[in-house]
Amino acid sequence: MSAVPVIAALPLNAPGFWRRAARHHSFVLGAVLTLLLVFTALLSFVWTPFSPYDVDMAAKMMPPDARHWLGTDAYGRDIVSLLLVGARASIAVGLIAVGIGLVIGTAFGLLAAAERGWVEEAIMRLADFGFAFPAILSAIMLTAVFGGGMVNAIIAIGIYNIPTFARITRASANAVWSREFILAARACGKGKLAITMEHVLPNILSVLIVQATIRFAIAILAEAALSYLGLGTQPPQPSWGRMLSEAQTLLFQSPMLAVYPGVAIALAVLGLNLLGDGLSDLFDPRLTRKR
Amino acid sequence: MSPLLEVRDLQVKLQTHRGAALAVRDASFTLERGQTLGLVGESGCGKSMTAMALMGLLPENAQIGGSIRFDGEELTAKSDGEMCEIRGNRIGMIFQEPMTALNPVHSIGHQVAEPLRLHRKLSASAARKEAIALLDRVGIPEAARRVDAYPHQFSGGQRQRITIAMALACGPDLLIADEPTTALDVTIQRQILELIGELVAERGMALLLISHDLGVIAQNVARMLVMYGGSVVESGPTPEVFAHRMHPYTLGLFAARPGLRSQKGQRLAMIPGTVPELVDLPAGCPFAGRCAFTIPECHVTVPPAIEVGADHHARCIRLDAVAAAKQLALTPALSQGEREQQP
Amino acid sequence: MNAPLLQVENLVREYTLPREKLFEPAGKVHALNGVSFTVEAGRSLGIVGESGSGKSTLARLVMALDEPTSGQVKLLGRDLHALPREELRQARRDIQMVFQDPYGSLDPRQTVERIVAEPLAAQADTTRDEQRQRAADALTAVGLRANDLRKYPHEFSGGQRQRIAIARALITRPRLIVADEPVSALDVSVQAQVLNLMQDLQAEFGITYMLISHDLAVVRHLCDDVAVLWQGRIVEQGPPERLFEAPQHPYTRTLLEAVPLAEPRAMHHAEQTPLATADPSRG
Numbered sequence: 067m068s069a070v071p072v073i074a075a076l077p078l079n080a081p082g083f084w085r086r087a088a089r090h091h092s093f094v095l096g097a098v099l100t101l102l103l104v105f106t107a108l109l110s111f112v113w114t115p116f117s118p119y120d121v122d123m124a125a126k127m128m129p130p131d132a133r134h135w136l137g138t139d140a141y142g143r144d145i146v147s148l149l150l151v152g153a154r155a156s157i158a159v160g161l162i163a164v165g166i167g168l169v170i171g172t173a174f175g176l177l178a179a180a181e182r183g184w185v186e187e188a189i190m191r192l193a194d195f196g197f198a199f200p201a202i203l204s205a206i207m208l209t210a211v212f213g214g215g216m217v218n219a220i221i222a223i224g225i226y227n228i229p230t231f232a233r234i235t236r237a238s239a240n241a242v243w244s245r246e247f248i249l250a251a252r253a254c255g256k257g258k259l260a261i262t263m264e265h266v267l268p269n270i271l272s273v274l275i276v277q278a279t280i281r282f283a284i285a286i287l288a289e290a291a292l293s294y295l296g297l298g299t300q301p302p303q304p305s306w307g308r309m310l311s312e313a314q315t316l317l318f319q320s321p322m323l324a325v326y327p328g329v330a331i332a333l334a335v336l337g338l339n340l341l342g343d344g345l346s347d348l349f350d351p352r353l354t355r356k357r
Numbered sequence: 358m359s360p361l362l363e364v365r366d367l368q369v370k371l372q373t374h375r376g377a378a379l380a381v382r383d384a385s386f387t388l389e390r391g392q393t394l395g396l397v398g399e400s401g402c403g404k405s406m407t408a409m410a411l412m413g414l415l416p417e418n419a420q421i422g423g424s425i426r427f428d429g430e431e432l433t434a435k436s437d438g439e440m441c442e443i444r445g446n447r448i449g450m451i452f453q454e455p456m457t458a459l460n461p462v463h464s465i466g467h468q469v470a471e472p473l474r475l476h477r478k479l480s481a482s483a484a485r486k487e488a489i490a491l492l493d494r495v496g497i498p499e500a501a502r503r504v505d506a507y508p509h510q511f512s513g514g515q516r517q518r519i520t521i522a523m524a525l526a527c528g529p530d531l532l533i534a535d536e537p538t539t540a541l542d543v544t545i546q547r548q549i550l551e552l553i554g555e556l557v558a559e560r561g562m563a564l565l566l567i568s569h570d571l572g573v574i575a576q577n578v579a580r581m582l583v584m585y586g587g588s589v590v591e592s593g594p595t596p597e598v599f600a601h602r603m604h605p606y607t608l609g610l611f612a613a614r615p616g617l618r619s620q621k622g623q624r625l626a627m628i629p630g631t632v633p634e635l636v637d638l639p640a641g642c643p644f645a646g647r648c649a650f651t652i653p654e655c656h657v658t659v660p661p662a663i664e665v666g667a668d669h670h671a672r673c674i675r676l677d678a679v680a681a682a683k684q685l686a687l688t689p690a691l692s693q694g695e696r697e698q699q700p
Numbered sequence: 701m702n703a704p705l706l707q708v709e710n711l712v713r714e715y716t717l718p719r720e721k722l723f724e725p726a727g728k729v730h731a732l733n734g735v736s737f738t739v740e741a742g743r744s745l746g747i748v749g750e751s752g753s754g755k756s757t758l759a760r761l762v763m764a765l766d767e768p769t770s771g772q773v774k775l776l777g778r779d780l781h782a783l784p785r786e787e788l789r790q791a792r793r794d795i796q797m798v799f800q801d802p803y804g805s806l807d808p809r810q811t812v813e814r815i816v817a818e819p820l821a822a823q824a825d826t827t828r829d830e831q832r833q834r835a836a837d838a839l840t841a842v843g844l845r846a847n848d849l850r851k852y853p854h855e856f857s858g859g860q861r862q863r864i865a866i867a868r869a870l871i872t873r874p875r876l877i878v879a880d881e882p883v884s885a886l887d888v889s890v891q892a893q894v895l896n897l898m899q900d901l902q903a904e905f906g907i908t909y910m911l912i913s914h915d916l917a918v919v920r921h922l923c924d925d926v927a928v929l930w931q932g933r934i935v936e937q938g939p940p941e942r943l944f945e946a947p948q949h950p951y952t953r954t955l956l957e958a959v960p961l962a963e964p965r966a967m968h969h970a971e972q973t974p975l976a977t978a979d980p981s982r983g
Binding site for chain 3: 245246247249250251252253254255256260264265268269
């Protein structure tokens with residue numbers, strides 16, 4: 067089973083999908099902001115105005131000028147460079163953490179929907195257990211126990227995504243299992259695994275994608291929170307959350323130091339949420355049905 | 358005395374993703390108090406849209422043209438607020454799906470009482486008493502005890518009875534029934550249709566019955582309209598239309614029905630092709646192209662309604678050819694079943 | 701003497717309801733209460749029943765999509781529910797199903813080719829090319845075109861989708877096709893097309909149908925034998941001519957009487973008066 071049929075399963079080939087997409091305000095704005103975020107992170111690998119690691123105490127806390135477009139922070143580091151490289155941390159954590167949740171959580175959810183009975187019960191109770199712990203506190207607890215750093219932050223945030231995807235996948239998959247074409251596939255003699263991969267998964271893909279964009283936004287926020295607390299990305303690795311934390315003590319002297327990373331986080335989260343909203347509308351099967 | 362309902366040149370234009378489409382074209386009919394009228398046609402013919410137009414329940418992007426006069430008042434000119442006063446009050450409607458027509462979180466008593474409280478401003482207790490009486494009349498057993506039960510506790514047929522009670526609560530002058538029995542078993546279907554017939558006669562209401570089933574039409578309405586592609590292609594008293602089908606589509610529709618008297622292995626006469634999308638309907642007669650009697654002019658001219666019998670009209674410019682073919686009764690276009698059903 | 705195509709013996713299917721009281725045993729629903737019949741090759745059987753009769757349960761049990769509480773379903777002499785998984789899968793080559801809902805029975809995310817070829821692909825003894833060829837053949841047999849293989853279900857009308865479903869049922873060249881209300885969701889003129897098609901396929905491919913329908917006329921058209929199902933039991937069985945002309949069981953009679961005849965009955969006199977004003981613009 068190649069990946070191509072699964073990707074082709076997205077209603078991108080539905081009549082006028084891209085036309086509708088272009089007219090959908092949330093989608094367009096969200097897509098632009100998200101692409102900007104990704105572009106920023108990618109750009110940082112190739113070029114930054116200055117190195118974000120260059121400390122220059124002589125030039126600390128300077129206002130914006132021709133060389134430092136947004137000024138410098140308390141250590142003389144160029145803010146623009148910090149933002150660009152900080153984007154990397156946000157995206158990396160977001161992608162991998164959501165990836166973990168998506169792959170493992172979806173697998174559990176599909177298993178629960180296919181097997182039902184006690185397997186489903188067990189998986190859902192495990193998910194409940196996972197939900198019982200508040201997300202940020204769990205992440206804090208995990209990183210406090212196992213140490214900080216980006217890798218642990220990713221794992222902590224990723225673990226929390228697993229029950230979310232498990233639940234959503236199970237609910238959507240159950241709805242698909244009750245449809246008649248699944249019965250037709252069973253009537254061919256197809257086993258549960260084959261049906262899950264060939265019929266169920268393609269039909270819930272749009273739900274998963276929308277959920278993934280939303281969880282991505284949450285992961286970025288979580289990463290910022292962890293870095294803010296000193297538990298996430300460690301210095302000298304730039305991170306938007308830590309920029310906020312460092313700007314906190316200097317709030318009255320140089321409030322813009324907090325505004326820049328704050329706005330960056332806000333725009334990233336907004337963009338992803340709008341993208342998820344837009345995709346959710348566009349993937350709505352009612353709009354792709356012929357009549 | 359003016360007719361209860363007078364529809365003249367009704368047009369309904371819908372916006373589809375491929376452009377504007379005429380869902381209903383120049384439909385005209387009248388209905389007196391106490392009369393029954395049937396609208397028969399297949400999906401997409403415009404029969405439901407006609408009912409929606411009467412109730413003012415068309416989709417937001419729909420444009421309505423022509424005139425609908427109900428009891429002397431022009432309905433197309435009314436605002437939504439004014440139509441609200443008419444809906445459920447002077448025009449009642451029953452829908453196809455009893456499963457979804459009732460709100461699952463309200464008791465049936467509440468739902469039947471709703472129009473009474475809304476339009477007749479009855480108090481809760483008075484409305485409740487009336488609701489019980491209505492439920493009893495439509496055949497819900499032990500209505501007084503079950504008035505607080507919820508829709509999911511009733512069968513499909515009973516739910517349809519409840520929606521009938523709701524539609525009748527304020528004593529409307531006109532009852533519109535849009536495929537009221539299509540979703541029900543055939544034995545229940547008969548009971549529901551009988552109930553509707555009794556209530557219509559009892560209260561002197563006019564009935565507009567929409568169905569795709571010719572049998573249902575034959576048994577329940579005195580006059581009928583056959584619709585195709587948004588146009589009324591044939592109209593007249595039911596026995597007339599059944600006995601002397603004049604329009605080629607009507608002929609095809611009757612012939613395509615598998616009858617109880619047909620034999621195994623008998624081929625059903627088919628109407629070739631499929632119903633075109635509304636946006637693709639030809640400029641002239643909507644049946645042009647699929648019709649065995651098409652001539653070039655059919656694609657261009659909208660056929661006028663031609664009188665073919667007492668109060669019996671058909672929209673076709675080829676009626677002579679059709680009549681000649683029927684007389685011969687040797688045309689291969691007509692099936693064995695068709696010939697059996699002719700007088 | 702050949703074994704009959706399908707033998708159903710004393711089929712019972714009970715469902716246990718959720719427990720309502722803690723110390724009382726849960727109630728049971730008898731969806732099927734001991735159903736027995738035989739389908740001979742070449743003689744199509746119609747099962748007539750309304751909702752609650754157990755007809756959908758019967759279809760699922762015959763297709764081995766559900767386990768009976770007791771009783772047997774024998775296809776070509778072999779008890780389907782006793783077969784090991786692998787042999788059951790191979791046995792499915794001979795029995796295929798057409799479902800009622802043309803909009804629900806086709807996976808909206810798959811091409812017509814994959815949908816139609818699915819039963820053949822599940823048998824795992826043909827190459828992709830062979831599957832494509834057979835799918836193209838099946839489509840032409842039902843009156844569609846080979847290049848429809850690339851399209852998606854939403855590009856077709858209800859009647860065309862049902863044809864695709866029939867093509868899917870044909871592809872393994874089954875001996876028996878179980879058709880569960882195959883034309884109920886279709887318009888009358890489309891029904892006629894699909895029924896004619898099913899008739900033609902019967903003749904051309906030697907297929908026997910087990911047709912389930914609430915519509916007696918449809919059953920009459922395709923079947924040599926009819927069984928009437930009511931509350932989980934077969935109450936009457938026989939050739940359609942005899943059943944429809946001289947029904948024995950009260951339920952059969954009720955069913956026949958309930959079908960509205962396409963013969964207008966005399967209406968109340970007052971309604972027969974046409975309107976006084978004859979307006980030629982009215983159509």
